[in-house]
Amino acid sequence: MTPQFRKLCLAAAVSLMALSGPALAHAAAKPPSARVLTQRPTYSNVSVSPDGKHIVAIVSEDGKASFVAVWDTGAMDKQPVMMGAEEGSTLMGASFIKNDRILITMQKPWTFGSYKTHIRRSRITDFEPTRGAKKMLDLAGKDDPSVRASIVSRLPLDPRNILVNVEGDYFKMDVYTGAQERVYRGSEKYGYTFDSNGEVRLRRSVDFENGQIYFLIELKNPKTGEFEPHFKYFGKDRDPVEVVGYSKDPNIVYISASQGQDKVGIYTYDIAQKKILEPLFQHKMFESTGVIQSMAKDDYLDIVGYSYDAERTNEYWEKGSARGAQLDSLNKAIRGLTGSKTTRVPWIDPASGDQANVSVVDGAATDIQAWSDDMKVVIAVKSGPKQPPEFYLIKDGKSSLFGKSRASIDIASLGDTRLVQYAARDGLRIPGILTTPPASFGTGPFPTIILPHGGPWARDHMEWDVSGWTQYFASRGYAVLQPQFRGSMGWGRKLWTAGDSEWGQKMQDDKDDGAKWLIDEKIADPKRIAMFGYSYGGYAALAATIRPNGLYQCAVSGAGGSLADMKKATAESRLLREFQRPFVGGLDAIQAAGEAKIPIFLYHGDRDTIVDIKDSLRFINGLKAAGKPYKWLEIKDMGHGYATMTPDMMETQLVEIEKFFQNECKPGGL
Known part of the structure; x- marks a missing residue:
């Protein structure tokens, strides 16, 4: 060292006071x-x-x-x-x-x-x-x-x-x-959940009835000690119930459920009555995701806050709790000290059509992320799409900068990100996260990348992009749209279920409609648009080469798979795999590889256990047979997720994708 x-x-x-000073004028960074x-x-x-x-x-x-x-x-x-x-x-x-x-x-x-x-x-x-x-x-x-x-x-x-x-x-x-002392023997049939005292409280199983998959949640009766069924839901109904917390009362748990609504809320559940009681937390426009409970001895298991997904993962501190009120006050104070801001944007709910102005992060937000039991030592983090995480220490009421994750990055060189919406061709409102280049690149239109997320039962957030994909290209003059196409989770049930068996079809329309919206808004140059995605996003890039829309000049597919293989291997988790399997259907791009109409760059890791590298190779074989242009890169020792990628692997992706855009996407580059 x-x-x-x-x-x-x-x-x-270091003291926060050292962070203040006169603003400096920046040339193009x-x-x-x-x-x-x-x-x-x-x-x-x-x-x-x-x-x-x-x-x-x-x-x-x-x-x-x-x-x-x-x-x-x-x-x-x-x-x-x-x-x-x-x-x-x-x-x-x-x-x-x-x-x-x-x-x-x-x-x-x-x-x-x-x-x-x-x-x-x-x-x-x-x-x-x-x-x-x-x-x-x-x-x-x-x-x-x-x-x-x-x-x-x-x-x-x-x-x-x-x-x-x-x-x-x-x-x-x-x-x-x-x-080690064994306290409970597991089972191949059941998955178990324990509370923070180490007591088993729940078991979950997956089975079929009349050919339809269902999920059963059983809770332990606090009086008899026996498991009893409480929630049974069929995969086709897409209305899951999850236990998200245990109270001090063994008869009361906290659940997330939709209760017939489009958005999930947090509720109290009475085990003895088998009854959902009052809602604890709901957001009209966005999904609630969980409860935050104290683990300190003095207020053990008290609810101090809730989490929900909007443009990012947010916390709402429960001001009726002494600790929650303290966290809320501290969070507001550190946001003021670090210059975190919010803004109001108009929003139309994809399910109801209701309109409202919602508060979203403007640039970066500072959030409390860890604290000592006595609240005398607190860690906060400031982060955003163009703000690499910065950590702050609040000790005995005094705040200081603890450390920066990436101090060498000049944030003036990065693009600006905002939450957007556009209408799909059938009228469904599609959320999106749009990053545009720094002001030094002018007002556009810009070369543009449509960047669909993986999953597809996932979503993007307005947070720092650990892959580097978004800001690498935005800082070089590209606009990047991350469409939250139908089939995305975390935006409500209607948007989620609208993607059922629409792979390469309506799900793909949503991405194309996002590109058309950017053209209409004079943000995207219609002659310089590409699609780039990884995992399911890689599949979407394969599909983009085949569909006859003429929107894209080229495509990049990272770890893209076949529909058949994704149907049987959508996740390493058996629960998610079985849940998602019935809704995977549509265009199998690999079978139609010979119909590709634009150049494509494919890359894949040889240790990928989620999407087999053979899927990319099969697509290439179809391209070869039809004499179609392509570029291929196999990355040694890389798995599927970011966690399996070394810095060298991630750097290689960015460099090679940029080379492809500049040299092989189309004459003159993207």
Whole structure:
């Protein structure tokens, strides 16, 4: 570790007063390189111990190698304790499970015969600086990479133990000795949920009735101790109920449900009465996602807030709770200090057609993300589409900048992002996230990229893009539209279900209609539009080459798959796979590869266990047979998700896509 990096860690907290000063005029800023955008952040995973005495973060000096760093909050001017990953592994996460114990998660490539994937290992360690070599305890209880283990609960009221799942069975694990005691035997038929006290409270199963898949949630009767059925819903109805929290009363749980409405809300549920009681939290225009409960002894399990998905994931602090009111007050104060702003935008609900002006982030938002039990130490993060995360420390009522994730990026070089809506050809309102180039590129029209998300049961948020895809191209003069096409989750049931079996059809129309809207708005140059997507977005890019719309000059498909394979392998999670399977249908682009009308660049990782690399190769074979132009890149050791991608892999994607746009998309480049 270099002396400069030690200084960086020592200077983790600086006064907010130092951030103020005269505004500087900027000329056209130089766009960030692919390497700068995709390297590992200088600071990430920042959190505080329950007793407030320590802060943990993952830090990186060179953007490639990462370390776990632990600071003493009573001596922030002292060198933090530093710990590295095991050889061949990458640090993925670090968090406190007890005041003096940290869970460190690492990942590395793993090959078993011809099967190539990535595995994660979780270790528990102390951070005592005088001990020298740390004693690492494996969560699985043994050093065997094939054994799956995960934390079920950190058991906040238990000073020694946590609850872990090892190969489907549940164990109480002593975090000081590593000793494990089985407390519950798992089952192939059921999935179980435990509360934060380590008590099993729920079991879930999947079955079929008259050929229709259904999901059954059973809750434990607090009087008899027996599981009883409470929620049974069929996949075709697309009206799931989820338990999102447990109260101090064993008869009361908190659920998310739609209750016949388009948007999910949070409700109280009475187990004895088998009755949904009053709504706890609802948003008229957006989906509620969960409850935030205190884990501190003094107000254990009290609800302090709720989360909901709008343009981003938002928190609403429950001001009727003492801790919630304190969090709300702190959040407002730190937003003021960091210059976070909101703005009002007109919004039309896709389901009801109701109109309202909704509050959304203007540039970046600052949010409380971690706090000590006594609220004397709080961590906040400022982040947005053109704002790499910055972390702030609030200690004893005083605020300071803890660290910046990507201090070398000049945000003046980045594009501006806003929440938009447009009408699909059948009138359905489609949300979108639009990023336009910096002002130095003029007012447009711009070369444009239509960037559909993966899933497709997923959605985009107005947040910092860890892939670098959006801002890399916006900073170089491209407009980027992320259409929230029908089939996207998180915007309400109507938009979600409208995509059923419409792959490559109405789902694709929504993307094309977004491109047409940008042309009408004089944002997109009609002769310079491409589609680029990854996973399901990669499939959409394949479909774009085949459909006879003439909108796109070229397409880029990352890990795009066939309809048949996606129908049987839509996710590694059996629950999601079975839930989504009946609604996958439409155009199988791979079968029609020979009909491609525009150049395409395909890339895929050879360790992808979600979408087989053979799908991309099959599309290429169809292109070859028809004499159609293409570019191909196989990325060694890359899996499917971002977590399996090294900075070099992510940098390669950006550089190679840009080369394709400039040199092979069409004569003269995109």
